[in-house]
Amino acid sequence: MSADELKAQGNKAFSAKQFDKAIELFTKAIEVSPTPNHVLYSNRSACYTSIHQYNEALKDAQECVKINPTWAKGYNRVGAAQFGLNDLEGAKLSYEKALDLDESNKIAQAGLQAIVDKEIGSGQMPDMGMGKIFSDPHLIEKLKANPKSAELMKDPEIVAKVRQLQANPTTVSQEMFTNPKLMQVVACILGIDLNGIPGGDVSATTASSEDVPMPDAPPAPKAAPKKTEAPKKKVEEVVPDSKKEADEFKAQANALYKKKHFDDAIELYNKAWDTHKDITYLNNRAAAEFEKGDYDTAIATCKTAVDEGREMRADYKLVAKSFARIGNCYLKKNDLKSATEFFERSLTEHRTPDVLNKLRATEKALKNQAAEAYIxxxxxxxxxxxxxxxxxxxxxxxxxxxxxxxxxxxxxxxxxxxxxxxxxxxxxxxxxxxxxxxxxxxxxxxxxxxxxxxxxxxxxxxxxxxxxxxxxxxxxxxxxxxxxxxxxxxxxxxxxxxxxxxFAPLDGETYEQTMARIQKDPEVVEILNDPVMNTILQQAQNNPAALQEHMKNPAVYKKILVLMSAGIIRTR
Structure with missing residues (x-):
């Protein structure tokens, strides 16, 4: 059975979700294929991904791009396998490579968005290096046995919080600084000799990989965490009067901005900033200055926002927005190198598909600009x-x-x-x-x-x-x-x-074998089954001169030439 036939059967098995069978068929196709075929490795990678065997999926995907490094879909496969292995940084690079080869690659775009969703979730932050500690299945028992944390672990709310942190260690930095008791528990964890406590096997368990549907689908977003206990009602945050007043100025300014009354909007954004220090007001002011075409002023405003934001430890997403707006301003000024720099700095703060696409487009424009200057x-x-x-x-x-x-x-x-x-x-x-x-x-x-x-x-x-x-x-x-x-x-x-x-005879081939092979040639078969060509050939039998007349037509000439070379039509 040929590689193409095995591949067709493998595709059919894959569509029927018979992944093990599909893997077997694609493996056979790879073995009988006369030359390395990147599509076969891609298809088998998709099968392995579908059954969560991501290491095998990655091997096949890497072999696929090795055979054909210009095929964008191959890098989609690599990215999906890396996502399944929780190698998010590697998956980013793979999806970005796919987009470099194919800017309209929607699978890669969706893959990058899935990575962003998984990275930031609902405000996730780095786990401060404590992911392995919180993944210890015996952590609750160890905390209850530790004299320093035993009393704290009698509080059901603290136990629930620890369980939540076990499910998502990336929220450690947020939770511990808003809950003094939890901060004490975290401090105890950092000081515990886990190997000295009974049952203290500290080897971290491996989290189950995310399901990554294939083919031609981005990795699935992270599933919502399971609820452990009904959360208690949050204490309503007290908003300072200055913030309320500033937000009123901002609302009025936003309305003026929509009406394109930019100067009036800028005045109110200034009032909002003077009333309460929130760099959102500066970012909004920069947007109005940008719309006015006052790019240098907008850049200065955004740089002030960054400096002030660093000082007051503002949300990294707001700082990222400031950098992105500086990049937009430089783009308008046709300073592509500076635009690239600030888009990169924005992505360092907070990675979003929109800014990533702008960076890629700017890098391409910068490359084209350099090429044009070289002419x-x-x-x-x-x-x-x-x-x-x-x-x-x-x-x-x-x-x-x-x-x-x-x-x-x-x-x-x-x-x-x-x-x-x-x-x-x-x-x-x-x-x-x-x-x-x-x-x-x-x-x-x-x-x-x-x-x-x-x-x-x-x-x-x-x-x-x-x-x-x-x-x-x-x-x-x-x-x-x-x-x-x-x-x-x-x-x-x-x-x-x-x-x-x-149509020359192959080594060791008899005349009869050569003619039998020629008569099975797809192009020869197609020509002989063409009703028009059959009519022309019948006319040629009775009137050879008619054939010369027909050959003035380029399409007929080409077909007659094929038949003559194949020995179907013989000339004296």
Whole structure:
């Protein structure tokens, strides 16, 4: 059974959620595949992810991107496996790589959002290094047995709090500073010799991995924590009168902002800030200054917000917003380097998909800006002549390097791509040569030399069908422009050579075996089943001259050429 057949069966088993069976089928497909196939590893990775075997999923995903490092979906697989292993930083890098390759990759975007949701949850913060301690299943018993914490553990509320911290250690820093008793318990935990208490096995248990649906779905957001005890009513926070007054100023300013009365809004935001120190008012003022086009003032306001926020230990999300708005201002000023710097600083404070996308777009624009600044047609010509000299001497790597410089200096000159393709072909790097030729054709669809070099590279790797298609396209373009050109004859000769190699007998193959193989060729079968071609062939039997007339049609010419090369049509 072929790799494609096994793959089709594996996909069917996966759709039926028969993951073990699908893994077995994809494994067999990998074994019989004549060349490493990244899709097969991707599919098997999806199966392993579906049954939570994330280590195996990661191995397959990494093999997938190793085989094809330009396939964005492969990095989605890597990210999903890393997410399942709780390697959030690694998953971020993988999803970001996927977006670098495919900016519209919605799976990667959703994956990054899932990571953000898992990281910040409802205001989660770092666990202060106590995650392993709180994951100890015997922690409650040890605290009750410890004389320093035994009395505190008689309080049901404290016991419930400790259980909550066991479920989510990242809230330690928030809870302990708002609850003096809990602070004492945490202090006791830090001073406990856990190995000296009966039953003191301190090895941390591993949290169960999150379910990551596959394929083509982002990791599922973290499930809501189970309720342990009904929480007691929170004591209502007392809001200072100054804060209430300041918020009234802010509300009035927001209404003016929406009406585009920015100066009046700025005046009220200033009043709000003078009344009560909250950097939200400064961030809002900066937004109004931004809308006015007063970017330098907005930058200064946001920098003040950052400094004041650091001093008063403001919410890191507000500080992140200040940095992001500075980045937006620099973007408007076309200072892309500074914009990149402040978007990065914003993400350091608080990671959000919106700012991440802005950073990526700015980095791309900065790269394009640098490339445009590098363009110099005179230096491009110097590089072309240098590349020609290297090529003549047989220094193919030197030629590739010189032609690469030529392309950077003038990306619109198709000769750079075509010449580099010729040097790459000498180095047997045919896929790269084909890509260069395709780029040259994209820039100038009438540049015939690029078609010919592309066809030669496809012929070298025995891509006969693609080679024939490339030459047919080249012939159509050249026939319209130069019906009697030497390049047209070169195209026909190369086309004939490609077809001859395609239908030539294989080593040890008899004539009958060769014809049997040819008659099963998909293109030959398609041509012979074409009613129009059947009519043409019947006419040709009675009137050979009619065949010549039909061959003036490029599509018919191509099909007749295939049949002649295959030996289906014989000429005397």
């Amino acid at each position: 110099d047609e005179a230096k491009s010509e110097e590089a072309r002549l240098q590349g020609k000299e290297y090529f003549t001497k047989g220094d193919w790597p030197g030629a590739v390097k010189a032609y690469t410089e030529m392309i950077k200096r003038n990306p619109k000159d198709v000769r750079g791509y075509s010449n580099r393709a010729a040097a790459l072909a000498k180095l047997m790097s045919f896929p790269d040569a084909i890509r260069d030729c395709e780029q040259a054709i994209k820039i100038d669809p009438t540049f015939i030399r690029a078609y010919i070099r592309k066809a030669n590279a496809e012929l070298a790797i025995k891509e006969y069908k693609k080679c024939a298609d490339t030459l047919s396209e080249a012939r159509e373009v050249e026939a319209k422009a130069n019906p009697n050109s030497a390049q047209l004859r070169e195209i026909d000769q190369l086309h004939q050579r490609a077809l001859s190699q395609r």
